[in-house]
Amino acid sequence: MKRTAAALILASLALSGCGLRPLYSGGSKGAVAQSLGQVEIAPIPGKAGWLVRNAIADRLGTVSQSGAVYRLEVELDDQITGFGVRRDDSVTRERRSLRARYRLVEADKGTVVLDATAGSDAGIDIVSSEYATIAAENTALENLSQVIADQIVTRLALYAQRTKDAPPAGKP
Template sequence: MSWRNGHIMGDTNVSDARGRSFRKVGRTVVMLALLAGAGLTLSACGGVRPLYGTSASGESTKAMMAAVEIAPIPGRVGQRVRNELIFDTTGGGTKAPSRYTLKIVLREKVTKEMVLRSGDATGEVVTLDAQYQLVNKADNQVLKTGVATGRAAYDRYDKTFSNVRAQYNAQDRAADTVADSIRTQVAAFLATSA
């Protein structure tokens, strides 16, 4: 113990170490309680299953996805989205007889980024918004509707060809994101509802 400014000071190193160890134990207890609560919540939810396991009807989700026909989408970017979805649903193999049709409408927007004082933009962002419908071919009933969005940025250059190539690359990246999002949403729906 020491005497400082009229107060008796104890061994501060010991009390600080005790305080830190108590806080550490307290945080560990709280984390364990949260993990136990999350485990109980998940165990009570009997509907959790792997996305590409079997569906609620017992059929393979992969086989159900192979039975989805992707309707044509106009434009170069639409063709990119369609091709990605076809490859994702069939794996590049032969297509199963189609039971569903996936109709997609794309909207593209280009936004200027990093605008200089002169008004020139040094970069742009391509945004693709897709609205889709999954239709049952047997009765033409819409089973699911949804939206997917993809964004990709690119730099602008002095050369025209470089700008066009950079924009195409950004469109392709945004299209891949949209296709992946739609595939995941449709697979989740088919796994749980069809």
Template sequence: MSWSRAGAFCLLLTLPALAGCGFRPLYGSGDGTEVVPEFAQIAIAQPDDRGEQLLRNRLLDILTPKGSPDRPRYLLNYRITESVGSVFVTRREEITRSNLVFSVSATLHDYESGATILSTSATSRASFNQTTNDYANLITERDARNRAMRDAAEQIRIRLANYFDRWRHEAPRQAQELQPLPRAGMPTAQ
């Protein structure tokens, strides 16, 4: 048996095992339906500065692409911290490459009560080259900031999706656990 046939045979043997393991996609079922309907119920807090505005716009695009909810159930607050550090320095102490560290702390609140539901954070790093041209440095740093911001927003989306997925699957189980079980030999109230 050749290696390609052996590989195909092994793949055929493992497919039933994968189908029975309980794997389910987080983002899609293939039929075009919305997988995380709770995203449509999230209002995203207003920004304080330009960096937060860019993050908010990206979160709006990936969480609520159909627009902000009229009656939100959740409020997502966020705070950004960023730092730029030198990576490569020449012998003449000229910086030739820098790292931008972009961190976001996000908190999901119940819109009416203000109770904190989830606190999470995301950190992303992006590198950029430094040259003797100031304009090129501004552009490369801006692009690095945009890359890091998009990555951090995607990390927040994944964490929110995981939370809502876990909540959706644990809530029915917890509701069943809260039901009092009838005692043996005792009549149940109808």
């Protein structure tokens, strides 16, 4: 029992010195959350754009457009590719791919401070019911939009963390 307790204490001491810090320390009042709240999301065309924009906005907790320090510009590429072909040339499976190229721009200067991509794929079974196939394609798009939004917001949070910790210009 004493060995287990001693091992736990040593492990907790070792982990406390590893340098890991919570990304969202301070909760909604923390520096990263405050930075994310100052991002305006530019309109994204299409159904996929509407879904991605809403998912990002839900995660960012954005402020009013007039108080935005940054503008997020997103371009989407949504494709459905058929594969798994039968002898009669009918497709049995599809892959829906959603790719995003996004840029974080300083609103007042127009300077691009972050330029990156995000993407994800989903497999869809083609069944005899056309309605079921269309429903599966729409569900895949909704799920992919959530994944893309998570990837974008995570990258924005890492950027906010990195710039928060950077020393002011001219200081070591």
